[in-house]
Amino acid sequence: MEHDKARKSIKLQDIAQAVGVSRTTVSNAFNRPDQLSPELRDKILETAKEMGYPGPNPMARMLRTGKTGAIGLVFGESLPYAFNDLAAIAFLKGVSRVCERVKASLLIVPTLESNAAQKTIEQATVDGFIIYNLPDDSEALVRVLERQLPVVAVDQPSLKDVPSVGIDDRQAARKAATHLLSLHHKQIAIMAMELQSDLYVGLVDTQRLEHSTHQITKLRLQGYRDAIEEARIDFSQVPIYECRNDENHAREVAMTLLQRHPRPTAILAMSDILAFGALRSAQQMSLKVPEDLSIVGFDDIPIAWQIRPRLTTVQQPLVEKGVLAAELLLSKSVTKTSKVLGTRLVVRESSGTAPTV
Amino acid sequence: MEHDKARKSIKLQDIAQAVGVSRTTVSNAFNRPDQLSPELRDKILETAKEMGYPGPNPMARMLRTGKTGAIGLVFGESLPYAFNDLAAIAFLKGVSRVCERVKASLLIVPTLESNAAQKTIEQATVDGFIIYNLPDDSEALVRVLERQLPVVAVDQPSLKDVPSVGIDDRQAARKAATHLLSLHHKQIAIMAMELQSDLYVGLVDTQRLEHSTHQITKLRLQGYRDAIEEARIDFSQVPIYECRNDENHAREVAMTLLQRHPRPTAILAMSDILAFGALRSAQQMSLKVPEDLSIVGFDDIPIAWQIRPRLTTVQQPLVEKGVLAAELLLSKSVTKTSKVLGTRLVVRESSGTAPTV
DNA sequence: CAAGCATTCTGAATCGATTCAGAAGTATCA
C-alpha cells in the first residue's frame, strides 16, 4: 500500500526537517535525552516512528565515534569445523558471557583457506580481535596484526608483543604421560592434532615435529616427551600419529594404531575428541578399556564424563579462558599481560594399570 | 622507537599525498587494481606498508558502500546459554558453512534481558538478521524488525511477512507420542521447554499453555496432544513439566516427576537435553531404561547416539536449517518463502514396551 | 591527419551520522 521505504531511506536530516529542528537536536533525542526538553524529544521520537525511521545508521555512527561495539574472533580452523570442537565452544561460551555483560556483539570471522580471500579480516568492524589457536604461519595472523587494533591471543604462546591467555601445555601434557607411566605402561602411542597446516595424516617423524607451526601441538608433544624420557623410554620409538581433530577421523587413525605390533597398551590423546575416537575404535576391536587399553585425553569437555567409561583427561579451564581473553581485550591496560591458567589431571575410568603380558 | 602511530591514524589521504597522487587513485590501488598501472599500484601499496597504513577503514567503506559483509544472528536465549545447546550449535555450524562460502562474517548479537539495553541490535552492522527462536513478545524481535533489514526467522512459524525456515513441530512431536502410545504406554509425562519468558518452573496448566509465547514449545505440545487424544487418553491428566533447557535442571525436574504416583512409564522430552537429564535421573533412581521407563527426545543431537542407552528421538535437520536460513537471507529473492524441512523418528534403545503392572 | 578509443588519473560530491563551541532565552542570586 504505502511506498514509504520506496526511494531513499530516510535519515536524521529528514526528521529534523519534518519536525522543524536541527539535525543535532534529533541526534540528541536519540543519544542524549538530557540535552533537550522531554516534550520535544517525544515529538521527535514519535515522528521518527511515523516516518519509519530505522534509527541512526550504525555505520555512520561508528565512523564518527570510532567505536563498533563488537569484538572479533578469529579461529585457526574453519568455522564449521570449529563448531564441532566442544573445547572451542566452551571457549566461545566464556567470551559470550563477557560480551553479554558489557553489551558487546561478537563477530566471528571466517578465515578461509584461500589466502587471497582474507578480506574478511580487513573488513571486520570490530574494536579488537581475539585470535584462537592460529598457526604461526597463517595469513590470518598477519592480517589481524596489520589492522593495528587491540589483540589478545589464546593458546598461542609464541606471539610476542601480544597479550595472551593460555595454559602451560607442556606441563599439562606431562601430567597425562606421567600418569600412564606410573601405571607401568611401556607401549604408549600418541595421537596428536595437526602439526602443520598441510592436511597431512599419519606417522610423525622428527623432522615434522621440529617444523611444527601449531604451537600447542608442539608443546604438548614436548610435555609427553619430557615424561617419557624421564622414564627412560626411547621417545623416538614412541609412535606419534597426526590426525584431524575429528571423532570419526580419530577412530580410523586409532584403528591402524591399534593394529601395530606390539600393540600399544595406552594412548595419549591430545584432545578429548581424539580420545573419544580412540575409545570408539577400541570398542569396535573388542578391546576393553582400561583393562586392555588405557586412554588419556585432554581438555575435559563435558562428554568426557558423560560417556562410559568416563575419560581420564587433563582438565583445562576452557570457559575461563574465554572470559579472560575477552576481559583482557576490553581492558585498556597497556600491560602486555600473559595469563597462564592452571590445569589438573582428572583420573576417571579410562586408564588403569598396564596389562601383564 | 618510532612514533608512527603516535598522533592521528593515517588515512587514504596521507598516502595519496606521500605518493603524490589523488585519493581516488590510492583507493583504486586497494580496490580496483585494473584501474591503474601496475607500477603505480605497487608503489602505492609499498608506501602504504611503509607508513603503517592499516588498510582502508572498514567503517568508512561500509558507510559509503552500504554493505557490511556480515550477517547478524539473534538468539532467543542468552548467549552463554545458547552455547550450551547443542541443537543451537549445530544450527550455527550450518550458518557458518554458508558464511565461509560467501566470505561473510557472523555477528552474534547478545539480546540481554534488560529491555532497555537493546542497543546491541540497533548498533549491529549487518546486512541482515537471522533470528532464532525468539519468543513472540520479545523486545529483540521488535528491534530487529525496526531495522528494516532483510530477516529470516528460524523456528518461528508465527511471524508473517518474514521468510522462515523450520520444521513441522506439531507433526514431529506427534510422531514421538505416537511411538510411545504404540508401545502401550498409558502413564506418559511431558517435559517441556519454556512456554513463557518468566522463568517459571513446574507443572503447566491449561491457562499457561494457551498463553505460550514460545511457538515451538506450544506446537510440540499440540503434537503430543494430538496423538494422546487420538489414543483416547485424557490429555488434561497428562502431567506437563516446564523446565529450562539445561541438563542439570532437567535432571532435578525429572526427579520430582518420577516420584509421582502412579509413576510415569514414559517421558516425552521436548529436547534431547531434557531427555538426557531425564535419563540421568532415572539412573540415579535405579530405574532401568527402557524396561522401567521409556524416554523419547527431540532434535537428535550427536549425544543422542553417543550415550547409553542410545536415545530414541525425533531427528530434525539442524545443520541444514542453518544453511538454508543463511542462504535465504543472502538470496535477494523477494519471495517470502517459508521452508519446512522434514523430520523422522529415530527409534533407538531408550524406548520399549510399557512395563506390565 | 583527424577521429575514435583505451588507458590512467583526478576533483568533487556523497554516505549519515556525532560533537563542539556557542547563541538565545530564562531563571537565580547578591
Added chain:
DNA sequence: TGATACTTCTGAATCGATTCAGAATGCTTG
C-alpha cells in the same frame, strides 16, 4: 538591576573512505 548560571537548541566541521563523470595522454585506424 546586573551578573551568573542553566537549559534548550543550532551551525558547521568532521569521521575516512567510494564513485561518477570527465580530463589528459597515448595509440590505433580508415
